[in-house]
Amino acid sequence: MPLDAIPVVIAPSGLRAGELSGNAPPLLREIAEMVRRLLASGETSAIDLQALPLTPADLEWLREQLGEGEIAVTLNADGESSLDETACPGVWWITHHNPMGAVVSAFIEVAFVPEVVKAHPEDVVIGLEHLELLISDLS
Amino acid sequence: MPLDAIPVVIAPSGLRAGELSGNAPPLLREIAEMVRRLLASGETSAIDLQALPLTPADLEWLREQLGEGEIAVTLNADGESSLDETACPGVWWITHHNPMGAVVSAFIEVAFVPEVVKAHPEDVVIGLEHLELLISDLS
Secondary structure, eight states: OOGGGSOOOOOOTTOOTTSOOSOHHHHHHHHHHHHHHHHHHOOOEEEEGGGSOOOHHHHHHHHHHHOOOSEEEEEESSSEEEEEEOSSTTEEEEEEEOTTSOEEEEEEEESSSOGGGSOOHHHHHHHHHHHHHHHHHHO | OOGGGSOOOOOOTTOOTTSOOSOHHHHHHHHHHHHHHHHHHOOOEEEEGGGSOOOHHHHHHHHHHHOOOSEEEEEESSSEEEEEEOSSTTEEEEEEEOTTSOEEEEEEEESSSOGGGSOOHHHHHHHHHHHHHHHHHHO
16 A cells, blocks of 8 residues: 555644544554565565654554564764664664754654665775775784 | 684783783774675674683774764663674674673674664564554554
């Protein structure tokens, strides 16, 4: 099911932060579908939580439903990002902050490991060159 | 080069914690070789730091040489583990603690991502079942 097919209801503009819009429960079904795809084909996917009409109460409900996992990743690059495994392995709650600490984006990523945690081969090559330089300085 | 081929010198028993044994620099060469293998074939490998005659000063020197990376992972399962990327991407400094907080093991792992950070498919299946139960409770 593509993301734009999620039957979300546009939150009434009068909805308060503490109120549930009714948009979060369908997301749980979408996440389950994403996990099935991950298991079936290894396909990873993500939901941009800021692109959906969710209230803070919706997000809190969703996070509580997904629970807390064993792994928490912190990425410090031009602002801090937290990538927290939920109690459903393979479902990660990701929040990116700007250098001032404000949340700039929030995602649910369904993957065996979030993409940004993996070292990229081109960066490993650069690191190896640095390491070789260190070693040549030793001798 | 297999680990037992590293030309380590057995630290004299009289060596103090703050002294360098001379065993750390050869490890840098071994790590560079491990990184080359990772890039060439995707083969991951690890060095058990407690199995080598290294003083605290050696470990400190090694950690300083490898530098600090952007990613820090915390794993909470029967004691806390920290898996910190070094400034050489693909080289991770891993410390496992027991529930009382004492260090029980320390490794350098060379991998695009440390093995324990990846969700295992069998755990993802269990998480999906939990998610499906949550969903069936909603309707």
